Structures are given as structure tokens and as C-alpha cells.
Amino acid sequence: MSAQAHIQVQDLRLAYGTREVLHGISFDIRHNEIFGIIGPAQSGKTSLLRCINRTIDFSPEASVSGAITVDGEDVRRTKDLFALRRRIGMVAPLPVGLPLSIYDNVAFAPRCAGMTRKTDLDAIVEQCLRQAALWDEVKDRLSSLGTKLSGGQQQRLTIARALSHQPAILCLDEFSIAIDPVTTMRIEDVIKELRRDMTVILVTNLTQQARRLADRTMFLWNGEIIELDSSDIIFGDQPRDRRTYEYVNGLFG
Amino acid sequence: MTDPSPQPTAQFSFAVRSARRPTLYVLAERSLTALIYACGISAIFFVVGIFLFVFKEAAPVLFSDRFSLSQFLFSEQWYPTSELNKRYGVLAMTAGTFSVTALAMMIAVPFGLGAAIFISEFCGPRLRETLKITIELLAAIPSVVWGFIGLTVMSKLIVQLTGAPVGVNILNGGIILALMSVPIIVSIGEDALKAVPDSFREAGLALGATRWQLVWRVLLPAAKNGLLAAVLLGVGRAVGETMAVLMATGHAVQIPHGILDSVRTLTANIAAELGEAPAGSDHYRVLFLIGILLFTITFVVNLAADMAVRGIRKK
Amino acid sequence: MFAETPFVRSKRRSEAFAKWLFFAMSAAMVLPLLLIVGYLFVKAAPSLNINFLLDVPRRGMTQGGIWPAFVGTVYLVFISLAISAPVGILAAVYLNEYARDNWLNRMINLAVINLAGVPSIVHALFGLGAFVYAARLGYSILSASLTLAIMTLPVIIASTREALASVPMSFREACWNVGATRWQTIRAVVLPNSISGILTGVILQVSRAAGETAPIMFTGAVFFKAVQKGEVFAYHLNEQCMALSMHLYTISTQVPGVKESIPFATAVVLLASVLLVNAAAITLRALMRSRKKW
Numbered sequence: 009m010s011a012q013a014h015i016q017v018q019d020l021r022l023a024y025g026t027r028e029v030l031h032g033i034s035f036d037i038r039h040n041e042i043f044g045i046i047g048p049a050q051s052g053k054t055s056l057l058r059c060i061n062r063t064i065d066f067s068p069e070a071s072v073s074g075a076i077t078v079d080g081e082d083v084r085r086t087k088d089l090f091a092l093r094r095r096i097g098m099v100a101p102l103p104v105g106l107p108l109s110i111y112d113n114v115a116f117a118p119r120c121a122g123m124t125r126k127t128d129l130d131a132i133v134e135q136c137l138r139q140a141a142l143w144d145e146v147k148d149r150l151s152s153l154g155t156k157l158s159g160g161q162q163q164r165l166t167i168a169r170a171l172s173h174q175p176a177i178l179c180l181d182e183f184s185i186a187i188d189p190v191t192t193m194r195i196e197d198v199i200k201e202l203r204r205d206m207t208v209i210l211v212t213n214l215t216q217q218a219r220r221l222a223d224r225t226m227f228l229w230n231g232e233i234i235e236l237d238s239s240d241i242i243f244g245d246q247p248r249d250r251r252t253y254e255y256v257n258g259l260f261g
Numbered sequence: 262m263t264d265p266s267p268q269p270t271a272q273f274s275f276a277v278r279s280a281r282r283p284t285l286y287v288l289a290e291r292s293l294t295a296l297i298y299a300c301g302i303s304a305i306f307f308v309v310g311i312f313l314f315v316f317k318e319a320a321p322v323l324f325s326d327r328f329s330l331s332q333f334l335f336s337e338q339w340y341p342t343s344e345l346n347k348r349y350g351v352l353a354m355t356a357g358t359f360s361v362t363a364l365a366m367m368i369a370v371p372f373g374l375g376a377a378i379f380i381s382e383f384c385g386p387r388l389r390e391t392l393k394i395t396i397e398l399l400a401a402i403p404s405v406v407w408g409f410i411g412l413t414v415m416s417k418l419i420v421q422l423t424g425a426p427v428g429v430n431i432l433n434g435g436i437i438l439a440l441m442s443v444p445i446i447v448s449i450g451e452d453a454l455k456a457v458p459d460s461f462r463e464a465g466l467a468l469g470a471t472r473w474q475l476v477w478r479v480l481l482p483a484a485k486n487g488l489l490a491a492v493l494l495g496v497g498r499a500v501g502e503t504m505a506v507l508m509a510t511g512h513a514v515q516i517p518h519g520i521l522d523s524v525r526t527l528t529a530n531i532a533a534e535l536g537e538a539p540a541g542s543d544h545y546r547v548l549f550l551i552g553i554l555l556f557t558i559t560f561v562v563n564l565a566a567d568m569a570v571r572g573i574r575k576k
Numbered sequence: 577m578f579a580e581t582p583f584v585r586s587k588r589r590s591e592a593f594a595k596w597l598f599f600a601m602s603a604a605m606v607l608p609l610l611l612i613v614g615y616l617f618v619k620a621a622p623s624l625n626i627n628f629l630l631d632v633p634r635r636g637m638t639q640g641g642i643w644p645a646f647v648g649t650v651y652l653v654f655i656s657l658a659i660s661a662p663v664g665i666l667a668a669v670y671l672n673e674y675a676r677d678n679w680l681n682r683m684i685n686l687a688v689i690n691l692a693g694v695p696s697i698v699h700a701l702f703g704l705g706a707f708v709y710a711a712r713l714g715y716s717i718l719s720a721s722l723t724l725a726i727m728t729l730p731v732i733i734a735s736t737r738e739a740l741a742s743v744p745m746s747f748r749e750a751c752w753n754v755g756a757t758r759w760q761t762i763r764a765v766v767l768p769n770s771i772s773g774i775l776t777g778v779i780l781q782v783s784r785a786a787g788e789t790a791p792i793m794f795t796g797a798v799f800f801k802a803v804q805k806g807e808v809f810a811y812h813l814n815e816q817c818m819a820l821s822m823h824l825y826t827i828s829t830q831v832p833g834v835k836e837s838i839p840f841a842t843a844v845v846l847l848a849s850v851l852l853v854n855a856a857a858i859t860l861r862a863l864m865r866s867r868k869k870w
Contacts, residue, residue, distance in 0.1 A: 063752050068677045094277070094755035104750040107769055116764060117754035122282030132277065166750070173754050174277045290759050294674075300663050301670025301684060304733070307726055308687040311694060314705040375601030383595050384602075394858055395606045401780075401854045402609075402847060403787020404696075405821045409828050409843050410612055413619075443605050471587050473594035494693075501695025503790040504821075508829060528697045528790075535700070535794050540709070552701040556694060563693035567686070 012080070014039045014177065014207045015060065020074035022055055022231075024067065029055050031231045032074065042199065042208045044222030044239065046215055046255070052231045053211045054101075057179045060209075061096040062089060078177070094121055097170035097206075101182040103162035105154035106169075110137075110146050113154040113165055117173035132172055139202070140168035141194045160187040167195065171202075178202060179209045184217065196221060215256050219243040227252045315552045322546035333550065339514045341534065341544040349547045351554070353514045357431075357524030360517050361510055362499040364435030365442060369499075370492055372439070373446030377491070378476055380447065381454040393448075400444035404504040411437040411509025425521040427511055432520045434510035438502060442495035449494055453487020454480060486569045493566035497559050503528040527551050616847065620840035628841055630806045633823075637800060637831050642842055644803035647810045648817035649849075651717055652792060653785045655813075656724035661778050663725075664732030671733070672740040673748075673762055692730035696790040699727045703795040716814045720796025727791055728781045735777025739770040772864035779857040783850040789821040797822040799830070820846045 013036035022030040029052045037043045045053050058064040060076055062083055076083045078095065086092045094117065106113050114133045123129060133150070137143040142164040146157070154165055163186045170178060180199070184192040199208055199221060212218050218225050219239055226236040227249075235242060235252045247253050254260050322328050328349065336350025376396070380389050415436060416428025423432075457480055465475040481488070511523025512533065525533070531548050538545040580588075617624075631641025671688075675681040703723030713719045743766050751761040789797075798816040811817045824846060828839040 061753065063749060066749070066752065090755045090757055092755075093753065098753040100746075100749070100753070102746070104746045106747055106750055106765055108764065116751070116756070118277045118280065120754065120756040120760045120764075121277050121280040122286070123277055123280040169750070169754060172277070290757065294759060297666045297670045297674060300666035301675065302680075303663060304667055304684050304687040304691060304729070307729065308691050308694075310706065311691075311698065311702045311726075314710065315698060315701045318701070318705045372601045372604055375598050376605050379595075379598035379602045383598055392602055392606065395609065397858065398851055398854055399605065399609050401783050401787075401850050403789070403821055403850060405787065405789045405824050406843050406847050409824055409839065410616075412828060413839075414612065414615060440605075440608060447605070471591050471594070473590045476594065497693045501693070501697070503695065503697040504825065508825070528695055531697045531701065532790055532793065535704070549701055549705070552698045556698050559693045559695055559698075560690055563690050564686075567689050 012039075013037060014079065015209075016075075016077045017056075017060075018075045018077075020056070020059060020076060021072070022052070022059060022064070023071050025069045029231050030059075033228075033231070033233050034074075035226060035233060035236055037207060037209065038224075040203055040205075040207055041223040042203055042210055042221050044218035044225035045209065045211045045228055046213065046218050046225060047228035047234075048213065048255070050230075051228045053228055054181055056228070057098065057181055057209065057211065059083075060177075060179070061093050061098055062086075063093075063098075090120070094173040095176050097173065097175035097178040099163075099167050099170045099178070099180045099183045101185050103159055103166050103186050105157055105162040105165050107153065107155050109151045110154050110157070110165065111150040114168050114172045117169065121173060132174075136168040136171045139171055139198055140164040141191065141198060142168055160191055163187050164191065164195070175206060177207045177209065179211070181211045182213060184212070184214065192217075215243070215258075227255060229255070312553075312556060315549050315556065319546050319549035319553055322543050323550060325543075327543060328547075333547070337514075337516055339530075341538070341547065347543070349543075351527065351530075351551060353516050354525050354527045354530050354551075355554075356516045357510065357514075358500060358526040358528070360431050360520075360524060361434040361438060361506060361526055362496060364431055364520060365438035365499045366492070366496060368435065368439035369442045369446055369495055373443045373491070373495065374450050374488060376443070376447045377450030377454060377488075378480070381451045382472065382476060382480070393451075396444045396447050399440070400448075402441075404441065404502060405508075407437050407441055407505040408508030411505060415509065419521075423521060427523060429509055429511040430521050430523045431510060431517055434506045434524075434526075435520070437505050437509045438499045441502060441505060442498045445498055446491045446495040449491035450484075450488050453484040453491060456487060457483045490566040490569035493562055493569065497562040497566065500562065501528065501555065501559050503532050507532050527555055531555075613847065616840055616844050620837055620844040623835070623837040623841035624844065629845065632803055632805050633800065637827055637834065639835055639838070641805075642820065642823060642845060643805060643807075644801055644810060645818040645820045645823035645842075646845070647803065647808065648717075648797070648801075649786050649820040651811055651817060652721055652724060652796070652819055653782055655717065655721035656728060656785050657778065657781060659722065660725035660728045660732055660781070664729045665736050665774060665778075667729075668733045668736035668740060669762060672737045673758060673766065688730050688733050691726075692734065694727075696727065696788060699723055699791045700794050702726070703791055708795055714814065715798070715816050716796050717811055717817050718796070718813045720792040720817075720819075723791045723795045724785050724788060727788065728785050731784065732777060732781055735780065736770075736774045739773025739777065740766060742773060743769050772860060776857045776861045776864075779853060779860070783853040783857075786853070787821055787846065787850055789819075789825055792819055793822055793825075799826050820849075 015037040018034045019032045020030055021028065021032050047053055059072055060083065064070050064072060083092055106116065108116065111133055114136050115129045118129055118132055134143060137146065142161060145161060154162065157165060163183060167183065183195065202208060210218060210222055222239045224237065225239045225242040227234040227242065229251065235247055235249045241247055242252060243256055333349055333351060335352055336348060337353040338348035338350045339353060340346055340348040380392055411433050412429065415433045419425055419428040419433055461479050461483055462475060465479045470478065506526045507529040510526060510529065512525055513523040514525050515522065517524045531551055535548050538548060628641045629646060630643050632643050634640030671684065700723065703719055707713045707719035707722050708715055747765045748761055751765055796816050797819045801816065801818050803810040820842065824839060824842045827834045827842065
């Protein structure tokens with residue numbers, strides 16, 4: 009099984025109106041690896057994630073070509089779009105606590121999937137909040153509003169929500185922008201744990217974060233893949249492309 | 262679907278992956294979605310329906326040889342109940358509609374835009390809230406109450422102040438319509454001014470412009486599309502208004518020569534005569550034809566206003 | 577301090593002049609409202625008491641009260657809103673949450689805009705042609721309510737859309753990311769956070785529907801209808817009714833010899849009902865602003 013790629017992207021092109029942001033990129037993501045994507049702002053990292061879980065559909069001016077397969081299934085021809093999205097957990101850069109209670113924030117996705125038993129939901133809520141390193145802070149006020157938490161707490165709530173539908177793939181889009189370094193380190197530990205259960209795509213512009221966590225790293229720049237290799241090589245002294253070296257060492261970007 | 266992960270750890274249960282929503286729930290959601298789509302599309306049916314039903318009633322007379330469209334549009338003779346010499350010319354009423362609307366706009370546009378400028382540029386937040394609420398209440402006054410005010414209060418005032426023989430005339434209707442269309446001009450105009458970026462204001466003030474110059478040279482040109490839309494929507498409201506003009510402009514079918522003449526508008530004419538015209542008669546059908554004329558006028562005015570508003574959004 | 581140059585002085589004066597000019601223009605819009613309402617109240621005072629509201633018109637409508645008209649208006653308003661509120665709210669949900677930018681939806685938007693601009697008397701013609709004759713509902717409360725419903729529809733759509741659009745896009749995206757369907761998203765996040773705005777819009781339509789005259793004049797409202805004093809279930813759906821707005825028109829233009837204060841009192845009751853409903857909606861809106869969840 010693990011020889012076969014978990015996600016395959018082939019010749020993916022994405023344009024917003026006439027402006028093309030991804031110029032035909034192809035790569036594979038393996039099962040249970042942490043796959044880092046680095047690159048400067050506006051290089052198409054977030055758009056790429058939105059293509060994978062097809063929330064790109066909500067941008068009416070976007071047009072996509074090429075193929076993305078998850079477990080061999082073409083995401084653009086999937087029968088149950090919502091089941092596809094549940095297989096992929098997505099954490100956006102800015103925290104979004106839904107205007108629901110903390111409990112309902114986490115129980116929302118399982119409920120949408122059709123889960124109704126209180127005991128199951130309780131178990132999932134506790135488990136996900138623990139994994140997101142938030143449980144101890146909120147366990148006594150699960151019924152208060154998720155939007156009233158602090159920024160860092162909301163980001164961990166967002167991570168808990170992304171785990172709540174028990175995805176096989178977890179996409180983290182610059183998750184540490186809004187949280188402090190200590191919490192970031194705790195979540196990084198959690199991510200290392202999670203890779204036993206799922207594939208993790210880590211989009212980050214903190215190159216050191218990718219170096220710490222990722223097995224393989226892709227350097228995306230202006231909608232093209234500059235280099236994709238194991239993190240040791242990307243962050244080592246001799247990546248194949250000079251631009252990778254310059255970016256990783258802060259010479260540009 | 263096979264679970265791709267090799268060994269789920271003990272602490273992680275995968276109950277959600279196997280959860281399914283009850284079929285009943287899925288079906289209910291589907292039918293609700295269908296209902297939502299149907300309601301969305303219904304708006305088109307209503308507009309087309311309004312046109313078709315009004316046109317259906319008007320059509321027999323429009324295509325009969327007892328009736329000529331050019332006479333309808335360009336004759337001022339309106340004798341719908343005459344035995345020998347029936348005439349269906351609406352020019353006098355079109356003139357009535359336009360004169361009352363024009364007077365109303367001459368009053369409402371400067372005052373409405375002035376109030377919009379004051380609210381958006383000159384006043385503090387508390388006064389702004391108060392004014393906006395007052396204007397909202399002004400918009401809520403029913404047209405029949407405005408008509409009643411025209412009939413009782415304004416007409417007496419007009420007779421006293423101008424010495425006109427009757428107080429229900431263009432002046433009366435114009436003032437009433439102005440008061441009725443001001444709220445819409447103020448609220449849309451204020452939106453348009455709010456849409457002008459603050460950087461324009463700051464740039465103007467940094468160059469040493471007074472706020473007076475700022476309004477005149479910067480804001481009005483920048484917001485002109487939105488302000489145009491505001492004025493057009495005011496015109497649309499004034500042209501379509503029925504009860505107030507029915508009660509406040511008098512009832513004379515004539516081409517007016519001054520603002521103290523009584524007139525009858527297109528809308529008021531329908532309201533005044535529809536009750537007496539026997540269903541199916543030529544007279545009845547011509548009244549529906551006037552309805553089509555009104556529908557067309559307001560359609561064009563609203564379309565123009567919408568295009569003006571779209572102009573702002575594109576920027 | 578520098579001495580004021582003539583240039584600066586004139587600049588300051590023009591500033592003050594502009595402010596006062598625009599203030600005067602705003603005041604000119606607000607003052608008439610106060611003066612007119614005050615005048616109406618003074619003239620209406622002799623007839624304003626609870627019995628005027630509860631009593632039926634007497635002696636050829638020249639004396640007595642306005643009860644049948646008041647009840648008729650309540651009937652018309654509630655039946656028309658019972659029709660237009662669900663359709664309008666769902667249509668707004670479609671336009672704001674489901675519709676993509678294609679020609680069909682541009683048509684729908686255009687239709688809504690034009691529906692809002694159709695003159696009330698044209699709605700009356702439509703109601704007469706479509707409901708009274710074509711649908712064979714006759715002159716009845718039902719015909720009049722349907723006509724009013726179509727008339728209030730575009731405004732309900734517009735106000736509901738505004739309320740829906742005030743819910744931030746990021747909430748919807750967060751829901752979609754975890755695999756919620758559009759309806760689940762709307763049900764869990766969008767509607768609960770816009771419902772007070774939607775209600776405000778609907779309540780405002782109560783006042784608009786109550787004041788309309790032209791659309792009901794030829795579809796279901798009648799000059800006079802015998803009703804018991806204070807009777808609540810005064811009308812059937814398939815019969816005609818009296819209405820406050822129509823009653824005010826009738827007694828102020830068609831009936832000679834009405835006691836002078838009665839039309840004024842009728843106008844005051846109509847105006848006060850409308851303004852009270854508006855004030856309620858405005859209060860609700862202020863309340864909801866202070867209780868935002870994010």
C-alpha cells in the first residue's frame with residue numbers, strides 16, 4: 009500500500025480569470041509522510057490546497073485543469089464531495105472559531121457526517137481538543153462561545169475541528185502565524201504523533217519549521233515547483249537549484 | 262473504501278469515517294434545496310407574470326381598429342366615457358406625471374443630496390444615527406397619509422400663501438412627492454459617499470482644501486455614479502407613486518401651464534377610474550395599457566439606476 | 577500664535593457656511609415630519625380614544641370608529657407576510673448562498689430590482705388580472721393579500737440578503753472545509769447569525785404592507801363592511817374587507833359630512849401603528865448589534 013502515492017497531482021493548472029497562478033505542476037505525496045511546502049507569499053500554496061479539497065469551487069472565477077487523485081480517486085469526479093472534504097482536514101492561516109460553543113465547534117463535522125450519539129461525540133470532542141493541546145484550558149467551559157477565545161486558542165480550536173472528522177490527510181496552511189512559540193512547539197509535537205495515523209501536508213513560510221518536521225519538502229515559487237526532495241537535501245548545503253539554497257538561507261523571499 | 266492508513270493507533274477511533282447520514286435527512290435536505298432554487302427563480306416569474314397579465318388585459322384594445330397607439334401616446338384628449346366621441350389620449354396625464362416628478366426632483370435632489378453629504382461628511386456619530394433613524398421613519402409614512410396631509414394641511418397653506426383658487430395642484434403634489442422621495446435619495450446617496458475611499462479625503466485635506474472644496478471637487482465627482490443612482494431611484498419612486506398624487510394634485514386632465522394648475526398623473530388616473538370602468542370594456546383595457554406604459558417607464562429608470570450602481574462596484 | 581490672514585479667515589468661514597448649509601438641508605427634511613405629526617395629533621385629539629379604535633363606523637361613516645378597517649388591515653398584513661416572508665427569505669438564501677455568477681442569476685437579480693420598482697398601481701392591475709379574474713379568487717382578502725405579498729417580496733429579498741451577507745465568508749469556508757453541505761452550513765452558522773437581521777427586514781415590511789392602498793383597492797378592500805364592534809374574527813378569506821389606508825382615503829375624499837376630527841384620528845392611528853412597528857424593528861436591530869457573537 010505505502011508504495012502507492014496517497015495524493016497524486018498531475019499537470020495541475022489553476023487560473024483566476026486570466027491570471028494563471030499554478031503553471032502545470034506534478035508531484036506525489038506518500039502515505040503517512042509529512043510533506044512540507046515552502047515558498048514566498050503569492051506562490052500558489054494556499055490555492056493548491058484549495059484545489060485538493062475542492063473548496064476552489066467557491067471561487068467562481070477560478071478554472072482548474074489537470075488531475076488530482078486521492079487514494080486513486082479523481083477529486084474532480086468524486087461522487088460524494090462532502091465525504092472527500094471529510095477525508096481532508098484543513099487548517100487555515102487565520103483562526104476561525106465558528107460562532108458556536110466550543111463543544112459544537114468540534115462536534116460540528118461529526119454531526120454533519122451523520123453522527124448523533126452523545127457518547128461518541130463526547131469522546132471525539134475530548135480526543136480532538138487534547139490532540140490540539142487545548143483540552144486543559146477549555147474543559148470547564150465547553151459551552152462558551154468559540155469566537156470568544158484568544159487568537160492562539162482559536163487556532164488550536166481550528167486544528168481540533170480539522171481533526172474532528174478524523175481525516176486521512178491533514179493540511180496545515182501556515183498554522184503558526186497566530187500562535188505563540190510555546191504552543192507552536194506543542195502542536196509540532198502533536199503533528200509528529202499524528203503522522204502515524206494520517207498524511208500531513210504542511211504549508212509554511214517558516215523554513216525552519218519545515219526542516220524540523222517535514223520528511224520531504226517542495227519549494228514552490230510563482231506557481232512552479234523549483235525543487236522537491238527530501239528535507240535533508242532541500243535544507244542541506246547542496247540543493248540542486250541555487251534558488252532553493254538562497255530562499256532557505258534567507259537570501260531572498 | 263479501504264482505510265489507507267496501516268495501523269490506526271489505539272487512542273484514535275475512526276467512527277466518523279463510517280458514519281452515514283439517515284436517508285430521510287438527506288432526502289429532506291435535497292427537497293429543501295430544490296425549494297430554495299425554486300424560490301430564487303420565482304422572482305423572474307413574478308416580473309414576467311406582472312407584465313404578461315397586465316398585457317393580456319390590455320392586448321384586445323391595443324390590437325383593435327378602434328384604437329390607435331399614436332393617438333394614445335400623443336393626444337391630450339381623454340374622453341373615455343363619452344357616448345359619441347370616445348378619446349383615449351394620455352398626453353395630458355404623461356405631462357402631469359412629468360411635471361409633478363420634475364418639481365419633486367427639483368426640491369428633493371438638492372435637499373436629499375445635501376442631507377446625504379451632511380450625514381456622511383459633517384456630523385458626529387450620534388447626530389448621524391438620529392438623522393438616519395428619522396429618515397427611516399420618514400420613509401415609513403404610508404403614501405395615503407402623505408396624500409391626506411397634502412389634501413388637508415398643504416392645500417390650505419398653498420391657498421393662503423399663493424392665493425391659488427385650489428390648493429391641490431402641481432406644487433402640492435411636488436412637495437409631497439419630494440418629501441416621499443428624499444429618504445431614498447439620502448440613504449442611497451450616503452452609501453455612495455461612504456464608498457469613496459478615505460484616502461481621497463485625506464489627500465484633499467492634506468492639500469489644504471476646505472471641506473467645502475473637498476465636497477465640491479473631490480467627493481461629488483468620485484461618487485457621481487452612486488448619486489445618479491440615488492436620483493434615479495427617487496425618480497422611479499415619484500413616477501410610480503399613486504395615492505399621494507391622487508389626493509394632492511387635483512383631478513384636472515389638462516396640460517399644465519404653471520405650478521398652481523391641477524393635473525392628473527398616469528398612476529392617479531388608473532386609481533381614479535379603474536373602479537368605474539366595466540371589466541372587459543375598452544376603457545378598462547386602456548387603463549391596463551397605461552399600466553404597461555408605467556411599467557416600461559419605471560423599468561427603464563430602474564435599469565439605468567442599476568447600471569449606475571454597477572459602475573461604482575466595478576471601480 | 578500667528579495672526580489670522582484674510583485667506584485663512586475666509587477659508588474658515590466657508591467651512592462653517594458649508595456645515596450650516598448642509599445641516600439646514602437635513603433639518604428641512606426632518607422638521608416637516610415633526611410638524612406634520614404634531615399637527616395631525618392636535619387635529620385628531622377630539623376623537624382619539626380607545627372607543628374610536630374599537631367602535632364601528634356609524635351614520636354612513638360620518639361618525640363612530642374604525643374597528644372593521646383596523647382588523648382588515650391586520651388580516652391583510654399577516655396573510656400577505658405569511659406568503660411573502662418564506663418565499664422572500666428562501667429566494668434571498670438562494671441568491672446569496674447558492675447562486676453562481678451566470679446569466680440566469682443575473683436575470684434573477686435584474687428581476688428583483690425591477691420588481692422593487694414596479695409602481696404599486698401596476699401591482700394592483702396585476703392582482704386584478706391574475707388573482708381576481710384569472711385565478712378566480714374574486715375580490716377577496718386572499719387576492720389582496722397575494723397582491724401585497726408580491727409587492728413586498730423584493731424588499732424582503734433585499735433586506736434578507738443584506739443580513740446574510742453580513743455573516744463573514746470565513747465562517748462558511750470553515751464549514752465547507754470540514755465537509756458540511758451548503759445547507760448544513762446555512763443551518764448551523766449562517767441563519768442563526770443573521771436571523772435577527774432577517775426579522776428586522778420582515779417587521780419593516782409589516783409597516784409597508786399596512787400603509788399600502790393602491791394594490792388592495794381593486795383586489796379586495798371595500799368601502800364598507802358590517803362588522804360587530806370589537807369582533808376579532810370578522811372576515812373570511814374569500815370575502816372583501818375594509819382596510820385602514822383605504823378607509824382614510826374614502827372618508828377624506830369620497831364621503832361628505834364626516835366629523836372633522838375622524839379622518840385625522842384615522843390617519844394618526846395608521847401612522848402610529850406604522851411608526852411603532854418601525855420603532856420596534858429599529859430597536860431590535862440596535863439590540864442585535866450590541867450582542868454580536870464575534
